[in-house]
Amino acid sequence: MAEKRGHIEKLTHDFNTSGVLEIFLRNEKWYRVTSRDFRSFDGKRRITEPTETIQGDVWNVNMRTYEYEGPVFLWGTNKQVRYQGTGEVINSTVREKFNKTSGSRG
Numbered sequence: 001m002a003e004k005r006g007h008i009e010k011l012t013h014d015f016n017t018s019g020v021l022e023i024f025l026r027n028e029k030w031y032r033v034t035s036r037d038f039r040s041f042d043g044k045r046r047i048t049e050p051t052e053t054i055q056g057d058v059w060n061v062n063m064r065t066y067e068y069e070g071p072v073f074l075w076g077t078n079k080q081v082r083y084q085g086t087g088e089v090i091n092s093t094v095r096e097k098f099n100k101t102s103g104s105r106g
Helices: 035-039 093-103
Strands: 020-024 030-032 045-050 063-068
Touching (some): 020 035
Antiparallel strands (some): 020 030, 020 045, 045 063
16 A cells, blocks of 8 residues: 655644535635635635435525634634735645645646
8 A cells, every 4th residue: 555645734623514515715715625725815714504404305494604713724624824814815825835736737
């Protein structure tokens, strides 16, 4: 079996990662994002999730949407930073390395 390489730190999530995760950008629209970007976004965030699930009934599901006011982390790490409301994803060296690696696979 090959050795595991790259980003292997287990990220903490204190929110429902299976919900619809959205961030509010400066153009005043909500955009769906991954949990990595969601936890590192320094701005308005919201989650949409079902209030209950009934086996076999996928059409009549009540949903609730709420603003998430949890911690903000450096991207790809568990290092928490103070919320400042910049409306941007907080970069880290992990993200820069990740972008450099994925950019070279072209």
